[in-house]
Amino acid sequence: MTTARTIAFTLNGASVGADVKPHENLVELLQAQFGLTGARESCGQGMCGCCTVLVNGRAVSGCLYLASFADGAEVTTVEGLASGDALDPVQDAFIETAAFQCGYCTPGFILMAKQLLDEHPDPDDSMIRHYLSGNLCRCASYPQIVEAVRSAARRRLRRPSA
Amino acid sequence: MMIKDVIPGFELFRPRTVADAVTLLDQHKKDAWKIAGGNDSLSWFKDRLKRPKVVIDLTGIAEMKGVKETADGIEIGALTTLTDIENSAVIRKSYRLIADAASKVASPQIRNVGSIGGNLAQDARCWYYRTGLPCYRAGGNACFADTPEGQNREHALFDANRCVAVSPSDIAPVMIALDAKMVIRGAKGERVVAAEDFFVGPRIDITHMTQMQPEELLVAIRIPKAWAGARFYFEKVTDRNAWDFPLVNVAAALRTDAGGVVQEARVAIGGVACTPRRIGVAEETIKGKKVDQDLAQLAGQSSTRGARPLNYNHFKIPLMANLVMRGVRDAAS
Numbered sequence: 267m268t269t270a271r272t273i274a275f276t277l278n279g280a281s282v283g284a285d286v287k288p289h290e291n292l293v294e295l296l297q298a299q300f301g302l303t304g305a306r307e308s309c310g311q312g313m314c315g316c317c318t319v320l321v322n323g324r325a326v327s328g329c330l331y332l333a334s335f336a337d338g339a340e341v342t343t344v345e346g347l348a349s350g351d352a353l354d355p356v357q358d359a360f361i362e363t364a365a366f367q368c369g370y371c372t373p374g375f376i377l378m379a380k381q382l383l384d385e386h387p388d389p390d391d392s393m394i395r396h397y398l399s400g401n402l403c404r405c406a407s408y409p410q411i412v413e414a415v416r417s418a419a420r421r422r423l424r425r426p427s428a
Numbered sequence: 429m430m431i432k433d434v435i436p437g438f439e440l441f442r443p444r445t446v447a448d449a450v451t452l453l454d455q456h457k458k459d460a461w462k463i464a465g466g467n468d469s470l471s472w473f474k475d476r477l478k479r480p481k482v483v484i485d486l487t488g489i490a491e492m493k494g495v496k497e498t499a500d501g502i503e504i505g506a507l508t509t510l511t512d513i514e515n516s517a518v519i520r521k522s523y524r525l526i527a528d529a530a531s532k533v534a535s536p537q538i539r540n541v542g543s544i545g546g547n548l549a550q551d552a553r554c555w556y557y558r559t560g561l562p563c564y565r566a567g568g569n570a571c572f573a574d575t576p577e578g579q580n581r582e583h584a585l586f587d588a589n590r591c592v593a594v595s596p597s598d599i600a601p602v603m604i605a606l607d608a609k610m611v612i613r614g615a616k617g618e619r620v621v622a623a624e625d626f627f628v629g630p631r632i633d634i635t636h637m638t639q640m641q642p643e644e645l646l647v648a649i650r651i652p653k654a655w656a657g658a659r660f661y662f663e664k665v666t667d668r669n670a671w672d673f674p675l676v677n678v679a680a681a682l683r684t685d686a687g688g689v690v691q692e693a694r695v696a697i698g699g700v701a702c703t704p705r706r707i708g709v710a711e712e713t714i715k716g717k718k719v720d721q722d723l724a725q726l727a728g729q730s731s732t733r734g735a736r737p738l739n740y741n742h743f744k745i746p747l748m749a750n751l752v753m754r755g756v757r758d759a760a761s
Contacts, residue, residue, distance in 0.1 A: 268437030288440035288483065289473065311471050312538050313671045324511070324540040330470045331541060332463070334440060335487060378536065399670035400535025 273337035278346025286333040292326075293317045295333040296343060304344035304373040315401030318374035319343055325374075325381045327400075344373035347380070355425065356380055359418035360411075367405035375401050379415045388419055435473040442485045446492065446613055446647055449484060453643045454615035456482045462645065463487075464507055465542040467534070468550045477560040492545075492647055495519060501653035503611075506545025506646045510599075511536070513544055523651055525660035525679060529602045532664045535671045545646045548600055548610075548626075549638055552593035552702070553673055554583065564590040564634050574738055581740035582675060585732070585748070586701040591630040592738060593702055595637065598664055600627060600704040601679040604696035606655045614644040627703035637702070655694075658683050661759035663751055674699040676747050680755035682714075688760065690714045695755055697731070700748055707731045710752050719760035728753030 270285045277300065284299050296302040296319070307329040308316035317328040320342040321335075347354035356379050359365070366372045375398065382389055382397040389397070394415050403411065438461075443449040453460050461480035463469045464487060472478035486492065492507040495516045502518060504526075513519055513530040520527050533539055533547060552558075552565060554573055562568030573580045574592045583592040603610075603623035610626045612619050621639065628639050640646060661680040666672035676699040683692040693711040698704045710727035717723055728749040735745050 268439060271440075287437065289435040289437050291435075291470070310474060312467055312535060315535070315537060318537055325537050326541050327467075327535075327537040330467050330538075332440075332466055332470075332485070334442070334485065335466070335541075381536075396531075397536055400537045 271334065273334060275336045275338060276340040278342055284333070288332070288334060290333040291329050292319055292321075292331040292333050292336055292341075293328040295336070296328065296341075302343050302345050306370070306373075308370070309402075312400070313402065314371070315374040315378065316371055318377045318401065320377050320381060323381065323384060325378045325400075342377070342380075344376055347376070354380070355421035356383065356415075356418040359414045359421060363410050363414035363417055364407075365410040365414035366403070366407050371401060371403045371405075375403070375411055379418060382415065383419055383422055387423060389415070391416075434476070435470070436476055436479045438480055438483045440483050440485055442488050444488050444490070446489060446645065449486060449489060449645055450613055450615055450643075452482075452484050453645060456484075458642050460484055460642065464546045465509070465538070467538050467542050468546060471558075472551070475558070475560065477558075486645075498650070501651045501656065504544055504649045504651065506548075506648055507543045510534075510539035510542050510544060510547065514539065522656040523606065525602050525606060525662055525681060526599070526651070528660070528662040529598045529664075529677075529679065532662070532677075533598050538671075544599060544649060547597050548603065548649070549640065549646055550597060551637060552591075553596040554591075554593035555579070557593060564630070565593060567635060576739065578738070579740065580738040581743070582673075582699075583738055583741055584701050585735040585737055585741065585744055586705060587629050587631070587703070588701075588736070589630040589634070591634050591702065593630075594699050595627060595702055595704050596673040597698060597704070598662075598674060598677055601677055601696035601698040602662065603649065604704050604706050605660075605679040605681045605694045606651050607694060609650040609652070610646060611648040611650060612640055612644050613647045614641065618647075620650070623704075624706060629702040655681050655683075659759045661755045663754060665747060665751065676700055676744055676751055678751035678755040680752075680759040682719075682756070682759045684760060688718045690717060690719060690760060693756070695727075695731075695752060697748055697752065700735075700744060707752055709733070710756055714756050714760070719756055721757065724753045724757035724760075727756050 305328045308314045312327045319328040459481045492505040510530040556572035608623040659682045664674045664677040680695045695707040709730045713727040731752040
C-alpha cells in the first residue's frame, strides 16, 4: 500500500529529487521537504489561490495537485522569483503599489500575475481581472493589486530581459 | 466529527498509453479511481468520503492530449486542459462556443490543470451529497435536499427522480449544442456515444452522471464539422463571478441563411436537470424564421414548460427563460 516513489523535477531553477507518497500534494511536498512556505493551503478546494505554484509556467492550485504530477516538471514558487537581491519586477511593483495588507494571499497573486505577463505583456484591466479571478484577498486590496500588475507590465516592457 | 484535509493512502499507477490504462482499469474495476486534473478527485479524497484503493493517474498519456483536425471536424483529447481549449486556434476560429464555455469554468488555476474529460465526467455538486450524507446518490435511501427545510436553490427543475442534483458542467451543454460524440475505450474495445446519450439522469442510474462504466475511459470528444463556423452563444449565471458552478447556463448553435432565416438550431441548458437539457421546443420555435425579440421570448418561455420547482429554486424558471431567449436572439444576431 501507498508505496513512496522518487520523483525528479526542477525547483526554482535547481534539479531536485524527492520521495513522495501517492496521496501527498504539491504544497505538502514543498513545505515538508524543501521548507518553502510561500504556497500555503487555505481553502483547500481551489477557490482562494493561496497555494498557487507555477508548473511549467502555468499557475496551478498546489493543494489540488498531487506531488507525483510534478515529476519531470519545472516548478517555480514565489521564493524562486528574485535573482540574488534583485526582486522580480512583479514583486517590486507589489511593494511600490502597497498591493497587500496582511500579505497572506500575495505569493499566489504574484505568481498568477507572472503567468499573465509572460503570456500577455501588456494586458488591459479586463484581462488582468480574468487572470486574477482565482485569487482571493480578504483584505480587499484589489484596486492596488490591479494597479501593481499594470505597473509590473510597464516595468517589464522597459526591461524586456526581466 | 469529520477529519478533513488529510487524504487516506492509495496505490498510484501512472500508465503512459490508453491500452495500459484500460488494462489497469479492467484489473481493478470498481476499486480503481481515474484521476486527470484532480480537481474533483482531490476534493472527494480530502473529505475522506471516497477512499479508492487504487488511483490511476491518466496525465502521462500523451495520446489523450491536444486538439486534432480530422476529415469530419475536430477531435479533442479528453486530457486537453480547459486553458488549452480556450487558447486553441482551431477552436477559436471554428468552434468558438467551446472556448467561450471553457474560459468561464472555475478559475485560471483550475483551468490550467482541469481537463475537458474531467469536466464532462465530474460528479454532482449537491452539498448534501458532497458532505457525505447517505443520500440516494451515495447509495442510501433518502434525499436531504428535497425536504421542507432542504436548501435546494441550486437544484433541479426537471427530471428529478429521488435525487434532485443537477449537472454542474459548463462544457456539457456545449457538447449537446454541437452534437458531439464521446469516444469511450474499455477492455472490450471502443464505443462512440452521442453527447445526448452520454449523460444519464437518476431514473437510469442514480449513482452515476454518465453512462460510462467504472472500467471504461473517456478518451476523446469528436465535434462534427456540420457546426464549424456556425453562430454561437454561451452564457453562465453564477452567484460569484469566479470559481462558481452555474446556477443556469445556456449553449446555442444556429445556422442561418443569407437572409437571417434559421435553418438549423441546437440549444441546451445546464444547471436545471441532472443532465444537460436539450431545448427542442426552442429549436422548433425559431426554425424557418428570422429571430426577433418576440420570437426569442416565445422560445424562452416555452422552454420552461413542465418545470417542477422545489422550495427555493423558483428563480431558475425566469432565469432559464431569459437565457434561452438571449441564446437564440444573440446567436442569431
